[in-house]
Amino acid sequence: MSGLASTPHPLVIAVVGSGPRGISVLERIAVRATAEAAEAGRSPRPVRVLFIDATEIGAGRVWRTDQDDWFTMNTVISQVTMYSGGPDGGPDRPGAGPSLGEWIAHRHETAGEPALGPDDYAPRVRYGQYLAHVHRTIAEHLPSHVELVPVTGRVTALRTGPDDRYLLSLDTAPHLLEADRVVLATGHPFNAPDAFERTMLDFTERTPGTHYLCGDSAADMALDEDTVPPGSAVGIKGLGLSFYDVMLSLTVGRGGTFEQAAEADGGGELRYVPSGREPHIVAGSRSGLPIPARGRNQKRPDFSHRARFLTRDALVAARQKRGGSGQLDFAQDVLPLLQQEIDHVFYVTHVRNSAGPEAAETFSDAHAELLLSGEDPGPLRAAAGLGDVPPVDLDALARPFGDTRFASPEEFRERLLAVMDEDLAQAELGTLDGPLKSALDVLRDIRNVVRLAVDYGGLLPASHTGFFHGRFLPVNALLSAGPPMARVEQLRALVRQGIVEVAGPGTRFEADDAAGAFRVASPQVKGSARHVQSLIDARIPTPDLLRDTSPLTRQLVAEGMVRPYVIEGPEGEEHATGGLEVTTSPFHVVDAAGRIRPDLYALGIPTEHTRWFTQVGSSRPGVNTLFYQDADAIAVDALRPLGTGADRAAAAPAIIPAQQANSRPGQTGSAASPGLGAAVGARRGEGA
Structure with missing residues (x-):
């Protein structure tokens, strides 16, 4: 007591x-x-x-x-x-x-x-x-x-x-x-403001009517109507998990509601009923892709992924091969093993769906043996009817627009909606039955082994800063920790109705003194530039002592x-x-x-x-x-x-x-x- x-x-x-x-x-x-x-x-x-x-x-x-x-x-x-x-x-x-x-x-x-x-x-x-x-x-x-x-x-x-x-x-x-x-x-x-944040804050001090909010939990942000007036344009930097929180605060939090449209009106799709107090949201990020949905859960609470390639023993062997400090290069020593885990689950799930669990088990053993021995798994995949199914490309999934140039915001919007539609279809298949989402769930299931590679200076400094932090972590965050499908469906409805506009890939956020407003634009989308009176950083601050x-x-x-x-x-x-x-x-x-x-x-x-x-x-x-x-x-x-x-x-x-x-x-x-x-x-x- x-x-x-x-x-x-x-x-x-x-x-x-x-x-x-x-x-x-x-x-x-x-x-x-x-x-x-x-x-x-x-x-x-x-x-x-x-x-x-x-x-x-x-x-x-x-x-x-x-x-x-x-x-x-x-x-x-x-x-x-x-x-x-x-x-x-x-x-x-x-x-x-x-x-x-x-x-x-x-x-x-x-x-x-x-x-x-x-x-x-x-x-x-x-x-x-x-x-x-x-x-x-x-x-x-x-x-x-x-x-x-x-x-x-x-x-x-x-x-x-x-x-x-x-x-x-x-x-x-x-x-x-x-x-x-x-x-x-x-x-x-x-955190104390970084260089970008200081520039934005300085701009608001000399520009009446503008507001800039540094990243934080959305529940602690000043998202009221004084900061973001109804009918005004607001920019949102970042399209990760916190973006959805900010988005809902500015829509549902303003009295709007989502409802399922009647079959006759819209095929049963979700639609948003505005309150009239919403701002126009202009959002963007490096990828231009809102964080995809997490797959429909089919896993028991005590589910445990059985690692076949990225194992503790494999990391020990890699350290011994490196010699000296034993520090690893993530791109050379860790990512190939992680990719094998992802591809293995991807192809085994395909076989299970097409031929049943027994065939999948047989295929799994043979496929793993080929990968572990360094032999080509292509013929085995072809024999299973998967010869034309490419492996999972993490970079392509995280950067689906690549360097594509879009002739107009409308053209990009249609492409974005198509990507979101496909993602939701994959998510609906589930985390065990869906080949893609079950494979991507490996990124979450195998974090502990990645920690063994990374923690306490386990990587070479250049690999830690350059590849692991600079390239892998943004992709991993985008593909492994998504919101519920319902949140992505709500965003899709808001995009379709023009309440939310995603600027495009490589979004730039700038202070425009001549316009007396922030400027949001994607260099890959012609005509995407928008001026907004408020700018919100929807990224949770990174710990920095x-x-x-x-x-x-x-x-x-x-x-x-x-x-x-x-x-x-x-x-x-x-x-x-x-x-x-x-x-x-x-x-x-x-x-x-x-x-x-x-x-x-x-x-x-x-x-x-x-x-x-x-x-x-x-x-x-x-x-x-x-x-x-x-x-x-x-x-x-x-x-x-x-x-x-x-x-x-x-x-x-x-x-x-x-x-x-x-x-x-x-x-x-x-x-x-x-x-x-x-x-x-x-x-x-x-x-x-």
Whole structure:
């Protein structure tokens, strides 16, 4: 239970940030502390957990429970859980509780809340409510020796006190807290403007009537009618997931509705009924393609893709072949193996659809053997009737317009709608039965192995910055993490009705002083130039330790308590990633002098670039995910007895170089910490 009376010398753990990552650590602390008490047969040393958030305790900022319901998750509800174990017939509690889908079904049955099927997508606000439920059940079922103290406020500084405890400064009462261990789980950052953003902001300062909004969660953007007046033209930079949130805020959020047209009126297609308060939306991006739809889900929550080519052993072999630092070239060493995984699933699915599961299994074994041996699979594919079916071309899918020049916006619009129609048709086939969407789902299913290649300086610096970040990640983001089909159908309706206009490939956004407005245009679409009074960046800011405007981050950097992670190459070349440097599990922070801080941890988005794809916001039911393992490792380490920090620091290197000695799979920078390779070996899947 929560609310234990204060004791003289409890172990105090501060968790800064109460979104999914913070809750995951709290849940595992509760599970581990309960088990510890049961094993001891008596109450162990007292533990106090300070659970700190500036927005909403138990949900955080992005998932807060007062946001509008048109902001939607992009993972089906059956594949999302925050409990590290499933229901067991007892009360919801740490280690045993429902998935998001099960919780929503129960709320429908008991409270009459809207029902959703297991393969539906929930509004973000409902996930926030689920997180609040998880937090509440943790608080209600803590063992008697654990006290949970919620603290609403922003941590502005973190320093060590005279007794080596941490002192946390807050912008609200009690203004100063003490803790023995601190977990930084602070989520999405607010960055200082980059060069483009400064240019746009400067333009708005000297140009009355114009507005520029930097990238952020759409729920926190000023998308009101003062900023974007009805009937005005507004530009949107970026066509990813956040674009859909902004689009809906400016349409449904203005009172418009979508309805299915009668067969006689439009073949049953979706149409938008405007309220009259909408702006005209002009959107664009590098590709000119709105992020495609995720395939109709056909996978069980515990589905696990069996990798045949991009495996841990294959990466180990590639590192050994490279010699020296063992760092990989993503384009040469990793992408070909990933492409084989994608093509294999693509062709096997085709055979299953045409000839049945037995034929598909036979084909799968023969096809895999040919690929693994380096032989030509062409004759086998031809014998299966697939000789004219080309492999999956990721670049062509992500850049379907290529260098094509369009004679008019109308010509581009028709091509765009045709691409969207085809994408929706492929998505409707599903993530198991649809050859294309099942193949693209491999990008999501195999993230853990890609992490083995990339994390902790696993790539050569030039490969990390040039190919992985510059070329692969934009394609991967576009093809692996799409919105629900319904969102793409809504966009298609808005494009058809002229409410949304996509400028075209290579969209340029400029400040036009002569026109007193922003200019949006595609160099590949003749006549596409449009002037807009407001410009919205619909891209979530990339974590960058040195651009983060958080007072806490700035203080930690200025005083050398943290440092950016730097990848060093075999010839001494360096790349500063912008990620906060941490050791491998359990993710101790590394300070500016290269010293490991055994009582300070960082998890999730702040460590992006040191580790890859840290924005995962849930675990998956029935799967031992990395999300769960990360939280558990920190919980175990944070609960170790007081007075052992110095011993652990002595056991680890006193100073480590920017290119960590523990950056290779299977190694660790902290004594008694499980190696990354061992941890991944135990995994069967990952949430997204």
